[in-house]
Amino acid sequence: MAMQAVTLSSYYALGHISLQVVCPCRRAVRRNNNRPFIMAASPLQGDPVREWIMGEGGASKILKISPVGGGCVNNASQYQTDVGSFFVKTNRSIGPAMFEAEAVGLDAMHKTNTIRVPKPLKVGPLPGRGSYIIMEFIQFGASRGQTELGRKLAEMHKVGVSEKGFGFPVDNTIGSTPQQNPWTDDWISFYGEHRLGFQLKLAQQQYRDNDVYMKGQKLLQYMHLLFKDVEITPCLLHGDLWSGNVAADKEGNPVILDPACYYGHNEAEFGMSWCAGFGSSFYNAYFEVMPKQPGFEQRTDLYKLYHYLNHYNMFGSGYRSSCTDILDRYMRLLKL
Numbered sequence: 001m002a003m004q005a006v007t008l009s010s011y012y013a014l015g016h017i018s019l020q021v022v023c024p025c026r027r028a029v030r031r032n033n034n035r036p037f038i039m040a041a042s043p044l045q046g047d048p049v050r051e052w053i054m055g056e057g058g059a060s061k062i063l064k065i066s067p068v069g070g071g072c073v074n075n076a077s078q079y080q081t082d083v084g085s086f087f088v089k090t091n092r093s094i095g096p097a098m099f100e101a102e103a104v105g106l107d108a109m110h111k112t113n114t115i116r117v118p119k120p121l122k123v124g125p126l127p128g129r130g131s132y133i134i135m136e137f138i139q140f141g142a143s144r145g146q147t148e149l150g151r152k153l154a155e156m157h158k159v160g161v162s163e164k165g166f167g168f169p170v171d172n173t174i175g176s177t178p179q180q181n182p183w184t185d186d187w188i189s190f191y192g193e194h195r196l197g198f199q200l201k202l203a204q205q206q207y208r209d210n211d212v213y214m215k216g217q218k219l220l221q222y223m224h225l226l227f228k229d230v231e232i233t234p235c236l237l238h239g240d241l242w243s244g245n246v247a248a249d250k251e252g253n254p255v256i257l258d259p260a261c262y263y264g265h266n267e268a269e270f271g272m273s274w275c276a277g278f279g280s281s282f283y284n285a286y287f288e289v290m291p292k293q294p295g296f297e298q299r300t301d302l303y304k305l306y307h308y309l310n311h312y313n314m315f316g317s318g319y320r321s322s323c324t325d326i327l328d329r330y331m332r333l334l335k336l
Contacts, residue, residue, distance in 0.1 A: 049079070049088055049132050052122050057134070059083045078137060085137035087118065092130040099123045099133035101172035105261030106135070108236055112160045115152035116255045141250035146278065149246065149254040150285030153238075153269070157290055160236025162263035166190040174240055174260040174307075175314050177202070181262045187232045190264070191306075192220045199309035203323075206313060212320070215327040216309075222334050226302060229294050234263035242275040266290055271303035298333070301326045 053059050059081035068076040068087075079086040089099070103120035110117050122134040143149075167190065168181035180198060184190035200216040203209050238245070239260035247255045270278070305326045312319040330336070 046127070048124050048126065049090070049134060052124075052134060053079055053081060053086055057081070057083070057086060057121070086121070087135050087137045088132060090126065090130060090132040092126065094131060095129075096123055096125050096131040098173060099131050101170045102259065103133060103135075104170050105168075105172060105239070105259040108160065108261055109156060109238065109256070109259060112156045112236065114156040114159055115149075116249060116253055117259075118255070118257060138247075138255055139250045140247050140255075141252055143248035143254070144252035146282035147285045150278075150282035151289060152254055153241075153256075154266075154286045154289035157235040157237070157266045157269070160263075162234040162236070164234075164263075166234045166262070166264055167194075168262040172239075172260055172262075174310055177310050177313060179239075179260055179262070187234075187265050188224050188227060191268070192223065195268075195306045196220060196309070199306060199313060202313045203309060207317075209320070212309075212312075212323055212327065215324075215331060218336050219327060219330050219334075222336060223302060223330075225334060226295060226299050231293070232265045235266045235269075237262055237264050237266070237269050239264075239269075240272060241269055242272040243277050246276070265303075267293075267296060267299055268303045268306075270300065271305075271307045273300070274304055275307075301329060 050062065053062065061082045062079055063082065064078075064080040066078045066080070068078055074089045074091045077088045077090075079088055091098070100123050103123050106117050106120045109115070110119050116138070118138055119136045120133060121136065123131070125131050164183050165185045166187050167183040171181050172179050177199075180194045182194065184194070196216060197220060200213050200220075204213040238256050239262055240258065241256065245257045245259075247257065249255050270276075305323065308319055308322040308326065312323055
């Protein structure tokens with residue numbers, strides 16, 4: 001469902017389950033099942049979560065429902081049954097569109113058969129108001145390090161290529177902020193208008209921050225200079241890859257969660273690296289599969305800026321200096 005006018009009151013609220021609290025962000029997950037996810041067309045009677053689990057989910061008995069803590073807005077639970085566990089998120093005030101977009105992203109990543117993600121099973125409305133998403137429950141374990149994460153992520157980027165250009169089949173959210181994903185032929189146009197430009201407008205609306213807005217607009221005019229001799233393929237991105245959205249299953253294989261998917265420049269995946277803790281083993285493994293392109297280092301802050309602006313819009317002035325520092329560096333670098 002397309003987002004409407006850009007106002008703070010239109011923000012979707014997206015709550016996640018943070019296993020590592022290293023910055024004020026988000027999370028979700030868990031179970032092993034090959035059934036495709038299904039979007040409900042109309043409200044179900046009674047408790048639709050229980051009805052699906054006891055019907056299409058194949059369970060004859062729900063043994064235990066345990067809350068999973070750490071969410072900001074959504075309620076999260078593990079449903080233990082006689083056929084295994086399911087992970088369920090519910091929200092009593094937001095309709096299914098938000099969870100449907102999350103499911104589309106999870107399904108797209110799952111279909112690459114590269115890095116592990118929780119498979120979405122069912123999305124639908126709750127009686128009266130609200131929505132839910134049911135997905136596989138993944139039992140977490142200890143990570144074997146970042147090498148496999150870097151390699152698997154690069155494989156997803158290499159395999160998950162769009163022939164439609166840059167964008168995504170649905171709009172979604174980045175944190176609690178709408179993220180617009182119209183199909184666009186040119187990456188610089190897409191990133192300028194639907195990523196940086198969108199966030200700059202939000203900051204101007206909320207804070208009347210003319211300094212950030214005007215410097216940002218100037219950067220948009222000249223950022224093409226940072227892409228000389230760069231070939232950009234529309235790769236499937238997780239879109240919000242910070243440490244709270246990375247885990248490992250019980251075998252130690254990397255798992256990525258709570259996406260804000262779209263097809264974009266692979267380097268944009270590192271925009272949350274300031275909140276991810278990626279080390280040299282991660283990057284070395286990644287670039288063995290997806291080689292580093294000319295000017296990579298000059299573009300890293302460009303992709304961080306989107307997420308810093310988003311945090312500025314969501315969490316307030318504590319992130320403003322990070323935005324202005326990056327903008328000022330580009331003003332000097334590009335002699336603007």
